[in-house]
Amino acid sequence: MVQLDTFDLKLLAALQDDGRLTNQQLADLIGLSASQCSRRRMRLEEEKVISGYHADLAGEVLGFELIAFIQITLATHSPDNAKKFRELVGRVDAIQEAYSLTGDADYLLKAVLRNLKSLSDIVNNVLMPHQSVAHVRSSIVLDKLKERAKLPLSTIQK
Amino acid sequence: MVQLDTFDLKLLAALQDDGRLTNQQLADLIGLSASQCSRRRMRLEEEKVISGYHADLAGEVLGFELIAFIQITLATHSPDNAKKFRELVGRVDAIQEAYSLTGDADYLLKAVLRNLKSLSDIVNNVLMPHQSVAHVRSSIVLDKLKERAKLPLSTIQK
DNA sequence: CATTACGATGCACAGATTGTGCATAATGCT
DNA sequence: AGCATTATGCACAATCTGTGCATCGTAATG
Structure with a gap:
């Protein structure tokens, strides 16, 4: 540090x-x-x-009306499966952020989308059918309370 | 648009x-x-x-070792309760992003933290005891697959 | 205490960058 | 076609950038 x-x-x-x-x-x-x-x-x-x-671009102004968080559970936790899933994530432009997590789901994705049809498309035609994926659960953002907050630098010592 | x-x-x-x-x-x-x-x-x-x-600051370099996603369920969905929760979120610097969502949890928070103790602190001493909050579930980020991806401008017509 | 070494600082300045006026080219409308 | 509107490149004054350099402060050493 x-x-x-x-x-x-x-x-x-x-x-x-x-x-x-x-x-x-x-x-x-x-x-x-x-x-x-x-x-x-x-x-x-x-x-x-x-x-x-x-x-920082204003998604709404550019026609990205929808943000969704998508929780993914993998079919198996084999390295091969994980690799395939990562490749999938890398390929899909709508997925802006992707994390692997502790807890019930293996991955959390944040997607920026044009409308509900695009979300349905990603979930049903891209994620669900992929061999690495066992379970998909998506939530739509209703409201942003905070976005891109600054790192709390004030808490840094010295 | x-x-x-x-x-x-x-x-x-x-x-x-x-x-x-x-x-x-x-x-x-x-x-x-x-x-x-x-x-x-x-x-x-x-x-x-x-x-x-x-x-864009490198959190790890500055000693923020940990990212956590925290799902919150409110005690009631009264406007008053929601307002109190929003104020709480605004007050806590470690919470970098906060969204209200469809699905099982009411809110999803992204927190940037110095260590596990800070997470425990936020969850047990800040969020859980707050009157507006009924249920808290936190997940720790194990790996970032994608972060701050660009908006897919190529998909914009004309 | 004096001396030395080293990093941080402000100033000066040459070279790069910014935004605006202006003349011209491109586009759209009747 | 004729006209109005907008976009464009060029020129240029004002501003900004990074580097050399002399100075200052501080910490370590003799």
Whole structure:
């Protein structure tokens, strides 16, 4: 775990909020010179504390009306089966996030979809028929309370 | 839903990948002049197609070793109870995402945590004792197959 | 205590980037 | 065709970026 001082944390917090802040704007925000912000930013990128920068696109505006969480239970837990499932997940663009989990289901998928038909399509024509999959249970997002919250940097010691 | 042409889609895809691309770099990527990229980018921001830019921080490097999904069932579905629960969610920094869902649980939370003790703390000392909450079930992420995948812009017509 | 070594800092500056005005090209409409 | 509207590239002033460099503070060493 990297050693970070107060300037680093402020800088990370600021960039987490707005990834296109200029070094000058960062400088004004955290009370350092622009050049020093540039150097610190480069260091944090180098160290992979900052893993990247991304534009956040508004799914709804682009016609992705639906978010669904899909719980998957595999047919068997053989490595071969797991591998096939992972390949499937990688191939389906609508699946934005995928995790293997403890608990009753083996995997949790988050899918972004155009409408209910697309969800039905993914569940019934892609996931269910796949040989690796034993059981599928999907839930539709009714409301987002929180999305893309920042990491709680304030809890970092020193 | 906004009308987008091929240039817009290429531009969005590029910025989704790297949110700090300069207009010149965008220009080279999508085959347009830098000034025009600047203008299109401004329009897409104006129209909220691009909702923001964010630095992506590596949780593991910062000591957040654990991701957990927590399913919550409310005690009652009264508006008052829901409101109290939402306030709770807003207050807890470790909860990064929160959705209300169809299906057996009312809410799904994604929490980023320092260790198992923090998870136990949130579940047993924050969520369980809260008056609005009837049932809590948590799952720990064992592996990330996909995270922060891009919106499948290729599926957008025109 | 003095000295040395080292990292962090601000400043200066050359080179790159940004957004806007403007003339021109492309597109759509009557 | 004729006209209006929009998109485009170019030019350019203002801004931003990263690097060299001198200085400062701090910790370690003699």
